[in-house]
Amino acid sequence: MKVVIIGSGNVATVLGRRAMNAGHIIMQVMSRQEEHAAFLAEELNCSFTSAFEEINMSGDFYIIAVSDDSLLEMNGHLFLKKKLVVHTAGSVPKTVLRKVSNSYGVLYPLQSLRKENTNTYDIPLLVDANNAKNLSVVSDFANTLSGNVRRCSDDExxxxxxxxxxxxxxxxxxxxxxxxxxxxxxxxxxxxxxxxxxxxxxxxxxxxxxxxxxxxxxxxxxxxxxxxxxxxxxxxxxxxxxxxxxxxxxxxxxxxx
Ligand SMILES: NC(=O)c1ccc[n+]([C@@H]2O[C@H](COP(=O)([O-])OP(=O)(O)OC[C@H]3O[C@@H](n4cnc5c(N)ncnc54)[C@H](OP(=O)(O)O)[C@@H]3O)[C@@H](O)[C@H]2O)c1
CATH class of the missing domain: 1.10.1040.20 (ProC-like, C-terminal domain)
Incomplete structure (x- = not known):
């Protein structure tokens, strides 16, 4: 899949690396601080930006891995139309993305992730989405990153x-x-x-x-x-x-x- 990553911290880095190693094409990293976006983009061999309006709209799969509180701020700044977008937070409901796109879900790694950690073991990935079709796509993507994928509701x-x-x-x-x-x-x-x-x-x-x-x-x-x-x-x-x-x-x- 053609993947765009929003965020450049621990989760963005670990999921970005795994997506690249699984054969997905990382198209762009977008992050609030341009130097952070550039740093991760160099590792993932892709373009970068710090501006919402410059987000590459030709991706298939958008991963938002930013702090929990700033996820709420995406509403009103980020519009991805029908693009499939997931966040990576444990305690934020999937509907936080409903104004960002009409296709949204969650890809939550149930593991303590640090950029420094380059382990390749299977991270448990808990997935969810706003309908069955999107859930199937999020699950398929997650299965390329890990052999340990489960569907989980917001509450679970x-x-x-x-x-x-x-x-x-x-x-x-x-x-x-x-x-x-x-x-x-x-x-x-x-x-x-x-x-x-x-x-x-x-x-x-x-x-x-x-x-x-x-x-x-x-x-x-x-x-x-x-x-x-x-x-x-x-x-x-x-x-x-x-x-x-x-x-x-x-x-x-x-x-x-
Ligand atoms: N690390 C873990 O073990 C772990 C595990 C599972 C799930 N998660 C979840 O994954 C998400 C990301 O966590 P993380 O550990 O990767 O965090 P992190 O390493 O601290 O990185 C935070 C990211 O959020 C961005 N950010 C922070 N405040 C922002 C704001 N006000 N507006 C826009 N962007 C902002 C930062 O961008 P800049 O650097 O450009 O400022 C950075 O890219 C969180 O929802 C967290 O709950 C984390």
Missing amino acids: RLKLHIAAIMVNNFSNHLYALAEDYCCKERVDFKLLLPLIEETAKRLHFFSPQAMQTGPAARSDMGTINKHLEALLPYPELKAAYEIFSKSIISKKTASPV
Whole structure:
């Protein structure tokens, strides 16, 4: 397909690369900041612009990968007539594009994407569209980028996005807090990597609730209090420790080790 990409950030870059590698023709990158559009266009070997009125209208498939809030601003600036246009956001309904074109949908990657990441594994792609014909085209396109494509409604996508924030953004933030703590206390954060990997691997076979271990799962209040005292100089980490310990205790059914 002839593809036009609007946006030049992480998702635009990863989906653009995958589309190019799948044999699609990337015609143009449009982005608010011209130098960002030019940078991605060079990698994707296509033209670029920062002006809505210069968008190439001979494409078959338009991917809008911009910040969630700016998606709303596309209305009134971007008119693609009958061109098939998708956005890539988890928590924005597909109808946000109804004034942009009468053929619209969603191509949402359920993965944490960074430009730096050049992995080629199958990204789960959640697709949707405003009618069956467009859904079929969006699904076919998605299937050329990944072997893991599912249809998802706005409501299901929103729920999965919330769950994704829990398992990815929040756990990664905890890694960041723990890394900072280890650095200040002069212990090696990297010693924790096998623990992080083991916890994630278990999820292929068991429910996380059944696999919970640690002092809160055992109700070892002496250890919990000792940790809280040690964390007094780290109020942010201490607050997170308290919230998670309370939550684990309230859900306790686990088999402690
Ligand atoms: N990254 C992920 O892991 C991930 C995963 C799934 C879905 N998504 C979704 O994909 C979309 C893009 O995310 P991203 O991670 O690629 O974001 P990003 O790397 O931060 O890039 C944001 C893009 O939005 C453009 N932009 C920002 N504000 C704008 C505005 N006011 N008007 C016009 N353009 C604006 C930027 O253009 P300039 O650089 O030219 O300013 C840039 O191209 C979001 O809807 C996000 O929810 C992200």
